[in-house]
Structure formats: C-alpha cells, structure tokens
Amino acid sequence: MTDLFPSQRRRLPARRIKGRVAGLYRTLDEGFATTAVETLDLGFDGIEGDRHGGATRLSGGREPWYPRRTEMRNERQLSLLAPDELQSVADTLGIPEIRPEWIGGNLLVEGLADLSWLPPRTLLFFKGGVTLKVDGDNLPCRSAGWSIAQHVVGRDDIELGFVKAARHRRGLVAWVEKPGRIAAGEAFEARLPEQWLY
Template identity: 45%
Template sequence: MTTDLFGEIAIHPGRRIAGRLVDVLATPSPDTFETAPVARLALGFEGVPGDRHAGFIRPAGGREPWYARGTEIRSGRQLSIVSVEDLAEVAAAMGLTEVAPAWIGANIVIRDVPRLSFLPAGTRLFFDGGAVVVVEGQNAPCRFAGAAIARRTGAASAELGFRAVARRLRGVVASVERPGAIEAGGAVAVKIPEQWIY
C-alpha cells in the first residue's frame, strides 16, 4: 500500500498569453557567445543553422552534474529566449542602464509575457508564419554572460553580479518543434500546458 505524503495535488489549467516578438538574434559564428540582431531567423529542426547552440546533441556540462562532463546528450538548448521585462529587472538590480539580449547570447526577445522566465517546460510558442518552439526549462545565468556584461559596461563586478541577480530572470531555453522563419514585430501565441506539482 502506498501512502501519499504530499497531500492533494493541485492542478492548474492550461492558458494562453499573447506576446510580441521584439527581436531575433544569432551568433555570427559557432565560436562566438554573443549574438547579433538579424533580419530573420530561419528555424530548422536543429535550431538556428550555424548558431552556437544548433544541433540535436550537445556535451553535458555543469548544468547536468548527473553526467560526466562531455557526455553526449540530447540538446534542449537550441534557442535562448528572453523578455524585455525580465532583462530590465536584471539591469535595475545590477545598477546598469541595460542588459542587452545580444550580450547574453539570446536568440529571441519577447515582450508582454509576464514572468517569461517562469514559463513551464512544455509551453509552446507559436510564431507568425508557423514556426513553433517548445520550452525545455529555465536558462541558468552563466559566467560567459556575466563576463560579456562586464566587458560591455566596464563594471568588473558584473561577471559575478549577473549570476546572483539573474537567477530565474535569465529567460528560458527551447527547442524547435516546427521549423519556419520568424521576424521581429510579429505576434507570439504562448500556450501554457496544464500544470501540477507532484
């Protein structure tokens, strides 16, 4: 006989939010961390062709301590998605006028989606033109992003400061479910699945 130690499971219904696509960015080369604005992103099943995080597999790193570093695993980090609102909060907490999405390697910048960084895994983002991406999880702040902010602002404390301040404000990582081209200025339909806490 199994005893339920957790009590009643709360189930929250799915819902939809309408957002706006502010900017799209890509890395100029696979060796570059920072991204740069582009006219459009041509999303394939592997992500953004030629981008640093493109591909179906990647080596495990510090975010996956249950694997030895370098172990090949499925990539759920094809895209980095951030929000204008979350980055403004990060910048204010760091005493900076801005934290530009390009500095931290973002691919997609969205506005009008409250607390975008808390979108649960399984959330789907539907873009004008038909492309669909699936949220895999939160994007943890990393030293590369902090170092880029420090370089760009001249604030030496930014490297460590970003990692402390941007936790749960760094956006989400996602993978492509349906390929297509996306361009800044379009609508984004955010479909949040039914959620429950186990």
C-alpha cells in the same frame, strides 16, 4: 512513500497568452555574443550554423549527472529573453541596461509577464508557422556575466553578480518542434500546459 494530502495538491488549468517578437539574434562566429537580424530560419537543429544549434550537444556544468562532454539531446537550441526581466536584472546590478546580444539571446519577446517562470512543455506557436517548445528556465552563468562586464567599465563584480541577480529572470531555453522562419515583429501564442504540483 506518502501521497500529498489533498490540501497540498494544486492544479492549474492550461491557458493561452499572446506575445510578439521584439527582436531576433544569432551568432555570426564562434563567440558567445549574438547579432541582431530581421529573420531566423529554423530547422530541427535550431539555427543553422549558430553556436547553440544542432540536434545534440555536449554536457557541461548544468548536467552534473553525466561526465562532462557527454553527447546528449540539445534542448537548448534557442535562448528566449524578455525586456522587463533584462531591465530588472540591470537595475539590481546598478547598470543602465543589459542587451540581449551581450548574453547570447536569440529571441526577445514581449507580452509574457515573468517569462522565466513559464513552465516546461509550453508551446510557442508563431503566426508564420514555427513552433518552439520550452524546455525550462535558463540558469544564469558566469560566461554571460563576463560578457556583460565587457560593456560596463569598472565593474569587475558583474561577472559573478549576474549569476545571483539573474536567477529566475534569465529567460528560457527552447527547441524547434516545427521548423520555418520567424520574423521580427511577428505575433505568437504561448500555450501553457495544465500544471500540477507533485
């Protein structure tokens, strides 16, 4: 095994960025789409009764190293999205908008440029006391594309087109590290960990 040459090593220091909750959403039934709400009560299992809640989940196509439906830790309790990334994907697809509800979003956040590029282990400290831990970027899927296509007449190409258009712009998934309540309009601070190239 060879080590990286010193010129290939790169370290970025830890830093902090301020943000704000622009919208909150949750599922109200078994469906994929979410509905706008004023507050989210979060426990260690995420949003109680939400489709993506729970301490564990069943593996799927994102985890090809396990047989499908293997029980595993749920690091995908919450879906975080950014207005600028949603609009960028909509522009690429040639449609007026993509609403957070259409693709199962839970938090719409402002103030973090290139939200989808935040590194894993980033902590989001909300003014009201909740802490979320970012697991990583949310890979775009056909289910979200299908949901968008239901809102755009005559564009059957969106189901597959979304997967390509939203790559690295689909937002993040996170889990609850410290429970509590998040309110629409609430301020938060993102604390990015020190990063290095391995």
